[in-house]
Amino acid sequence: MSWEFDANSFSDDDVRSTFRTWGFVLIRNVLTRQEVIEVRAELDRAFGSAHLRDLPTMCSTEVLQREAIWKNLFKDSIVKSLRAALGPQLWYQHDLDVQRNSYGLTGARRHSGWHMDAGSESGNDYLEAEDYRFAKCGIYLQDFDNGWGGGIRVKPKSHRGFSEANGVKRNLFFLRRVINRTASMLHLDVDTFEVPTKAGDLCFFDSRLLHSSVPPSRESIKKIGYDRKKDVSGFWPEVPQEHTKYVIYWDACNAAMCDDFLRNSIKRSQSELQGMNEQRFKPAVFTRILSMKFPDDFPKNFVAAAADCDVRIASLDAEGASFYRQKLKSMRLLHP
Ligand SMILES: O=C(O)CCC(=O)C(=O)O
Ligand SMILES: [Fe+2]
Helix, strand or coil: CCCEEECCECCHHHHHHHHHHHCEEEEECCCCHHHHHHHHHHHHHHHHCCCCCCCCEECHHHHCCCHHHHHHHHCHHHHHHHHHHHCCCEEEECCCEEEECECCCCCCCCCCCCECHHHHHCCCHHHHCCCCCEEEEEEECCCCCCCCCCCEEECCCCCCCCCCCCHHHHHHHHHHHHHHHHHHHCCCCCCCEECCCCCCEEEEEECCCCEEECCCCHHHHHHCCCCCCCCCCCECCCCCHHHCCEEEEEEEEEHHHHHHHHHHHHHHHCCCCCCCECECCECCHHHHHHCCCCCCCCCHHHHHHHHHCCCEEECCCHHHHHHHHHHHHCCECCCC
């Protein structure tokens, strides 16, 4: 079974079973070459502005102000493939962001950084539900093999222990997961698959799948002097401008997952304290997201684009959102 499809010709059934079996799906060319150029140029401009210049991420409230970026989420091939994998009633979380030259927990350490995005939700029963359908979606805007770590790598099938009904299989999948984790601690690459994303591709993966960033190659690291640098963090501002790593990320799910996810975001927002100052590497992401009620607080073109393809957007009700708006007002923000 292949995990790779073309944006213009895939069967929904194949996408669905690939997602369940492997935990990830790659859809080629959801953006044309010209669209990639335009989106990258828009991001270069945006990140060149004073309030974003030193930041590794453009957060959801900022992305929502830039139609040239968010409109890509509603492309036919993207909506169709996500609907195939997640179910007919497709929901987007508006936790969208753009990551720039960001190598997460991996930094320059090639064997580290393995995680699942649902990590903060561990212990919640819904992760083990048979109908769990929740995916992290990324539009990659450079080739994975350009030497600057443009893509991600995954441990295929590592999501499967959670909702496997057969007890023996379940234990085997979990055992494999433990072996994978232990191997990466020993700097061994077991079961690692580098997803060969090209500029303009969509890759979406089950939020329980183990994955990590791919750092730049050893030669590239030398070129920018990071081999001599102490404390290389997850953000690499010295990557040459033309190789800037950009990924547009968001979460998508089906109706059954929405309340659970919002509840979890509320829990996570508790670490963003009333009156706090936002920090460069610690913006108040959850408070920002929860403060926006759909559709009232969204650009009207965004609301129309979502309605056009029948994608629902998850948010709190008016009273809930208002609480987080007040909380946001009490903070000193990096930008509005
Ligand atoms: O480097 C990447 O694109 C992966 C980022 C990632 O895994 C995350 O943001 O959770
Ligand atoms: Fe992740």
